[in-house]
Amino acid sequence: MKTLVIIVGIILLLAGIGMAVFFHPAFGLWRQVSKERIQASPNYRDGMFRNQEPTPQFTGDSASTRGTLWRFLTNKDTLRVPQQPIPAVKTDLKSLPTDSDWLVWFGHSSYLFCLNGTRYLVDPVLKPEWPATLMMKPFAGTDIYRPDDLPDIDVLIITHEHWDHMEYATLRDIRERVKQVVCPLGIADYLRYWGYANEQITEMDWYEASGGITCLPSRHFSNRLLGKRNQTLWASFMVEAGDRKVYIGGDGGYDKRFGEIHERFGAVDLALLENGQYNANWKYIHTTPEDLEKVILDLQAKQVFTVHHDKFALSVHPWYEPDNVAHDIATKHNINLLDAPIGTVVKF
Numbered sequence: 001m002k003t004l005v006i007i008v009g010i011i012l013l014l015a016g017i018g019m020a021v022f023f024h025p026a027f028g029l030w031r032q033v034s035k036e037r038i039q040a041s042p043n044y045r046d047g048m049f050r051n052q053e054p055t056p057q058f059t060g061d062s063a064s065t066r067g068t069l070w071r072f073l074t075n076k077d078t079l080r081v082p083q084q085p086i087p088a089v090k091t092d093l094k095s096l097p098t099d100s101d102w103l104v105w106f107g108h109s110s111y112l113f114c115l116n117g118t119r120y121l122v123d124p125v126l127k128p129e130w131p132a133t134l135m136m137k138p139f140a141g142t143d144i145y146r147p148d149d150l151p152d153i154d155v156l157i158i159t160h161e162h163w164d165h166m167e168y169a170t171l172r173d174i175r176e177r178v179k180q181v182v183c184p185l186g187i188a189d190y191l192r193y194w195g196y197a198n199e200q201i202t203e204m205d206w207y208e209a210s211g212g213i214t215c216l217p218s219r220h221f222s223n224r225l226l227g228k229r230n231q232t233l234w235a236s237f238m239v240e241a242g243d244r245k246v247y248i249g250g251d252g253g254y255d256k257r258f259g260e261i262h263e264r265f266g267a268v269d270l271a272l273l274e275n276g277q278y279n280a281n282w283k284y285i286h287t288t289p290e291d292l293e294k295v296i297l298d299l300q301a302k303q304v305f306t307v308h309h310d311k312f313a314l315s316v317h318p319w320y321e322p323d324n325v326a327h328d329i330a331t332k333h334n335i336n337l338l339d340a341p342i343g344t345v346v347k348f
Contacts, residue, residue: 026131026168027225031193038185041205041233048230049185051219053255055284079318085141086310089343094151096345101244103270103338103346107142107311109165109251111272116241118154121178122248122272126150129169136164139319142311142342147173155213158183159250160234161190161222164312168194182213186222186232206235214238216261218252220285238265247271247301251308253284254291258298270338270348271301276309276322286315289325296335303348304330305338 023030043049091104093112103113109123126145128138147170156178158166166187172194181191181201188196188203204215220234236250238261245268247261252274273295278286286308287295296304309322323339330337340346 024131025172025194028190028193029226031189033186033189033231037203038231038233041185043206043233044185048228049222049233050230051221051255052217052257053219055219055221055253057221057285058281059283079320080313080316082139082319086139087341088141088144089341090144091343091345093145093149096151101269101348103272103305103348104344105305105307105340105342105346106145107138107342108276108309109159109274109307111307112150112153113246113270115239115244115246118241119151120155120157120239120246121150121153121174122157123159123165124150124156124170124174125164125167127167127169127173132163132167132169136312136314138311139313144343150174150177153178154180155211156181157213157237157239157248158187158191159218159236159248160184160220161187161224161232162251163224164314165251166190171196180211182210182215182237184215184233184235189232204235205233212240214240217257218250219255219257220250220252238268240265244269247299249273249295251286253286254288254294258295262298262300268299268301270303270305271296271299272305272307273299274308275306275326276317277312277314278317279315289321292325293329293333296329297333303336303338305346305348310342 038044093104096102098114098117098119101115103111105111106126108125110125112119112121126147128143175195178200181196183203185203185205188201191201202210206215206217208215216236216238218234218236221230222232222234223229234250237248239246245265247268249272274287275292278288306322306326313319326337329335338346338348
């Protein structure tokens, strides 16, 4: 009898967890999917979005999801997480003027910048709330900004649907203060499900442009948790305002697109580039240290700021390594690397 009670209890617990996942809006399982435009995209073939070049998701010794996940979960390297709080600055974001161009980084790939009087917010992950907390734990000292700290946002840009870039709790809390959202194909379905109005959202395919923003390729993938992969598009973006340009790199491995972007747009004023969470087992979908150098040289940006580090341990490299990599490249090639603690106002 006791064994039966334990078994029933375990079943009920698992059922409760399953229901919590199934119905929680963060997973978006009940969103209405707009298939017509997705399926009409030239980048959607054979039932999913595709990269411009063949891109195996996993490589190396663990060329499978289960093998890679197992190695990640069993890795005990203490250098993945800093032992002391990371220095950060708490800036009054609402008091920052809009008559100059500046950037404030919140760690990982979340940042706010002002360009020619317009405030842009990119991939905000600012509220550790279940279920995101199951997958990501901020480093000590990095989690000092909340949605309420943000000013009104002219343009919110989402690069793709992964949890470390598109966080339900933050997007829910800032919804009423966002004038416009720009995102790749398929992301709008999540946003509408989370209460955003159609007129707030501009959804783009690669090479489409609207309001000074051009949606551009990246070399990545998409999935939220359950279901088929690559049903929403991933992207990078070029923001042009006046005579200035900012490139938002998003996530993705190296390919020819960076040289093509330079040929099309010329030298951008600021490039925000992925640098962190890399691994030989997924070298085609994230930027490795060796490829970061190629990216920077191909783009020929006037100034570079690297992101995707200093907040979460989503790979097994030492937490401090991305910063060292970026500085070594900048020194070697005389690159104007903008580097500042989380929360610092950086003029560009």
